[in-house]
Amino acid sequence: MGHKNIVILGGSYGGISTAHYLLRHVIPVLPTEDTYQVLLVSPSSQAMCRQACPRAMISDEMFPQEKLFVDIAPSFEQYPKDHFRFIQGTATQLDHNNRSIYVQLNTSTVPETEKIEFHAIVIATGTSTTSPLLGLNRDELYLHQQWATFRAVLPTAKSIVVAGGGPSGIETAGELGEFLNGRSGCFTSKTATPKVPITVVTGGSQILPALRPAIAKKAEKYLSDVGVTIIKNARVKTVTPSGAGIDIIDSKATLTLDDGTILTPDIYIPATGVSPNTGFIDSALLSNNGRVETDNTFRIEKAGPRVYAVGDVASNVQNTGVHVILSCIPILCANMKRDLLLYTGKEGVAVGSDRVFKEDLRTSQMVPIGRNKGVGEAMGYQLPSFLVWLAKGRDYWLWTTANVWSGKQWAKES
Ligand SMILES: Cc1cc2nc3c(=O)[nH]c(=O)nc-3n(C[C@H](O)[C@H](O)[C@H](O)COP(=O)(O)OP(=O)(O)OC[C@H]3O[C@@H](n4cnc5c(N)ncnc54)[C@H](O)[C@@H]3O)c2cc1C
Structure with a gap:
């Protein structure tokens, strides 16, 4: 009986969703001869609704803070203890040839690095913004400090x-x-x-x-x-x-x-745009736009078996955004399930077939302008200001994030 690590890098829409989905729908169907643990690595102990930053930076009065910032680890207490581990740390080197990831721990007062050998790994490290006011470029304390100065x-x-x-x-x-x-x-x-x-x-x-x-x-x-x-x-x-x-x-x-x-x-x-968080990855695995070269099954073929990327860091999606990431998760996880089962010797119908992501390239973008106005298009159609307010301008999607962080979004396998 062996212990197998499934490492997920990044504690945001891509990483947290993948972790919940695997724990709900994939780990339970893997053969029990081996034990599998999902390890979620994130520099920040909290997930946040990044879309809300343009308003949230102004004052803590703008949003209920307990909805804006949500502790990651407690959201995973619903799963068997030995199936999940949260590591507050930053991936510093992916050694894909030796199937190891090095993580600098953020919880330690002295610099401490943990080497983790992985059976499978998902890179969901997203992007950083030029202005530190617009997201979790580091941990939540850093973001709060920047907002306080501002x-x-x-x-x-x-x-x-x-x-x-x-x-x-x-x-x-x-x-x-x-x-x-x-x-x-x-x-x-x-x-x-x-x-x-x-x-x-x-x-x-x-x-x-x-x-x-x-x-x-x-x-x-x-x-x-x-x-x-x-x-x-x-x-x-x-x-x-x-x-x-x-x-x-x-x-x-x-x-x-x-x-x-x-x-x-x-x-x-x-x-002025974002830069992919890929500094810990061999440049041979990156595409021309600096993202990780990922195919439409979410595999990073050049990195060896069971290595994947999803979310803004992956090269296979042109129009990034939360709704797009959420549509990618079931496809990524179905392919991971297939790969994990194939490794155990299962074949044929038991493992299913590959699923392939096909992007909807129609324009969908909503832009609130202050608390009452906004412009946007959805699937190519112009949206009235009122609808932009209703969907996004009211609270910058905060009404949608509780289900993502808690995993309820992934109650059903899809
Ligand atoms: C200001 C702003 C407004 C936005 N508004 C919208 C919107 O209205 N609608 C919409 O759909 N999209 C919006 N987006 C885009 C949306 O936020 C992203 O598509 C989404 O957050 C991407 O999720 P992700 O999980 O791929 O990565 P990210 O959200 O970028 O998260 C990456 C995670 O990886 C972690 N990480 C980074 N480096 C490492 C490392 N080395 N090791 C471990 N972990 C690491 C980070 O700390 C973070 O937790 C907006 C983006 C910004 C910046």
Whole structure:
């Protein structure tokens, strides 16, 4: 009888969902000659609704904190003790040839690394944002510290610049605009001076490039109503001091744009995309876009058997997002079940056949602009502002996350 580790890296939508799904629907059907343990590795002891960051960064009053941040380990107490282990730590090296992962433990006061040999591994380490205000780039304590620094400087800020015209940048600008300036009625959109002018700098010719131009225009009007102006076709070329907005949240910044414009905001928020968390993976396993090269069965073929990736870190999905990840989990786990059963010598109908992910490439994107307005498209159809508010703007999807973190989302095998 042997002990087999199924390691999952990342404590967010991809990792936590995979862990619940395996514990509910896969581990119980594996032959009992071996014991299997799911090990979930995450730098943070809590999962969070990352989508809510553009509003949550402003104040703890914005959301019930116990729903926004949820302890990971207790959500897994529902499973047999020996089937699950939570490790608060950061994967520092994947040795795929020797099928080991090295994890630096976050719970230890002295640097301590654990080497774990794996039977199967799922990489779900997602992405980091340039601004540390927009997600769990490290652990929850770090995020709270960044928010505290930001909140301390916000009341005295006389101007803010947000770089990036994608959803994160636009949502952040809209939330800050409404919070600091209110919505028009207090001032007319074109002529009045907002209390705190907010500028979005975007390299594109329109904001929200995934949406139709007419919808982007509507977003601009909503933004203008809360004191946000847009500079298009320009990128931030230099930032002084260089860590402003990244390492130093409360620093005034001098920004030089590539068209020569100079901006000097009291707060600078770079919301310019994300970078995959793949620093611990051999570059031979990465694709051109820096993500892990993953096929549509979620296997990383180059890494050997039973090595998988899912979520924003995986290369096989173009339009990342939580709804997409949730549609990937049953397919990934069906293929893992098949591989794990094949290893035990089972074959034919007992193991089922491979399932293949096919992405829906129609545009689906909702962008709240403050607490009452928003723009969006779902499966290619324009959504009215009210529907964007109803689905997302009310609480940035917080109404959906309890089921994901608790595993209820995966009550049935699908
Ligand atoms: C500001 C913002 C707003 C968003 N809004 C929306 C939205 O409205 N709708 C939507 O569908 N999507 C939205 N997204 C995208 C959505 O948040 C992501 O698609 C989703 O979080 C990806 O989940 P994931 O599990 O792949 O990775 P992530 O959520 O990125 O989580 C990765 C996890 O891996 C951990 N990790 C990182 N490195 C390591 C390591 N070396 N070892 C172990 N663990 C590690 C991290 O701590 C984290 O727990 C938004 C993203 C941002 C930044």
